[in-house]
Amino acid sequence: MVHIDLKYIMLLSPRLEKFKKVRDNLFNFRCPYCGDSQKHRNKARGYFYRKKNDFFYKCHNCGVGTNLAKVIQYIDSELYQDYVLERYKSDAPKTEPPKFEFEVPKFKKIDPKLENLTPINKLNGSHPARQFVESRQIPEEFYNDLFLCSKFFSWAKLSSKQDHPRLVIPFRDESGEVFAAQGRAFGKETPKYLTIKFDDKPKIFGLDRVDLSRRFYVVEGPIDSLFVDNCIAVAGADFEHLPFSGEGMTIVMDNEPRSREIIKRMEKLIDNHHALVIWPDTVTQKDINDMVLAGHKDVQEIINNNTFSGLTAKAKLSAWKRI
Ligand SMILES: [Zn+2]
Incomplete structure (x- = not known):
């Protein structure tokens, strides 16, 4: 009803x-x-x-x-x-119209429960996983929703000859339900990021926290999004097909002025009337987490002061690109 x-x-x-x-x-x-x-x-x-x-x-x-x-x-x-x-x-009148809806079968390849994983806030300070999270300067308020998975591939039901621990970053929908998870390598293991889906939904991180009624930010990496106010991340970087409108949205792509691919995508976003960040020359790091680690304490301010759209964005983009 x-x-x-x-x-x-x-x-x-x-x-x-x-x-x-x-x-x-x-x-x-x-x-x-x-x-x-x-x-x-x-x-x-x-x-x-x-x-x-x-x-x-x-x-x-x-x-x-x-x-x-x-x-x-x-x-x-x-x-x-x-x-x-x-x-x-x-x-009361039990003459319901016939239902033509049918359940979409869910092929749950893996157990979506995070219960077997250890939240980072439960690990003591000397644990390597906790030290890793601390070394990335991730704000402590997120430690209870970041997890250590000691055998990521078997947890994710992926086959691998060499299983290893990963940091699990759950993707939650608006109601808090986990529909995907990203496993980030602690060391040099490849690929660095591995995202698995429990449900067939766009891989957008932070839906449980974002307030779309005010200015919000869209970045590429889930960890990067933890450093920006009211921010979501698109794993896979498909900024063109977000399930919400562009008004009030600032797109923050990585700082890659030498990437032909990135510049092409930025041009398209500007053509489609999006507001986006063109990083100033004072910022040399590739992503937000690296900027924070390099000592930029004011990333939010840099973002706000360097958000452009339309013709200004076009001009800034051609001055910024290095190809
Ligand atoms: Zn309440």
């Missing part, structure tokens, strides 16, 4: 702080259960999301997960009575 649920989400919305529609069937607001962060008044980590024909609730702060009915009941018991009645009436 999607239309009834949507109607009641709208009726409930004035009671939900910072309520907004993220896109079809996805709504975001401050969690009514935990109140979200009291320190950060703009944090909103509660979501209504659709699964099949029903709506559910999930908070990424306190972890509450329930259905829409329970949330309505919690906030407004009168509205809840109306809701129950309306759902009952709509369900």
Whole structure:
């Protein structure tokens, strides 16, 4: 009963702080259960999301997960009575139209559970995996969602003669569910990055954290995205086919002025009216993590001060490129 649920989400919305529609069937607001962060008044980590024909609730702060009915009941018991009645009436005549929908079979090649992995925050300071994450200066708030996998290939059900440990970076959807994971090598093992999918969705990292209603940034690497405010990453760097519109979006590609391929892609993005970063000459490192490690403490500011679009972007691009 999607239309009834949507109607009641709208009726409930004035009671939900910072309520907004993220896109079809996805709504975001401050969690009514935990109140979200009291320190950060703009944090909103509660979501209504659709699964099949029903709506559910999930908070990424306190972890509450329930259905829409329970949330309505919690906030407004009168509205809840109306809701129950309306759902009952709509369900009463058992003459449902025949369903032509069918379940898309899921070929789960691997176990999506991260339970067998060790979160980095559970490792002591002398552990090499934790030292690796610290050496990349990754902000500590992310340590609980980065994992050590001691045998990556067997965990990922990939065949390899020489299995080895990797850092596992889970890709979560808006509701927090893991649909893909990237395994980053700790050493010289190749390939450096290996991304596996549990579900057939575009490999976009950070969907569980991004707020698309304000300026957001799109980078290439998941780890790079952890250094930029409100940032997602596209593994595989397909900036042309993102499932959201370009307004409010800044594209931040790696700093590769000698790559013909990159420059071609940047030209196309400018032609398609995207805003993107043209790195200044003072920055010589290839990616954001390397910039941070080289001592650029102000990467966010460099990004904001060097975002261009249209003709300015074209001019900046031809001055920047080294081919
Ligand atoms: Zn909450």
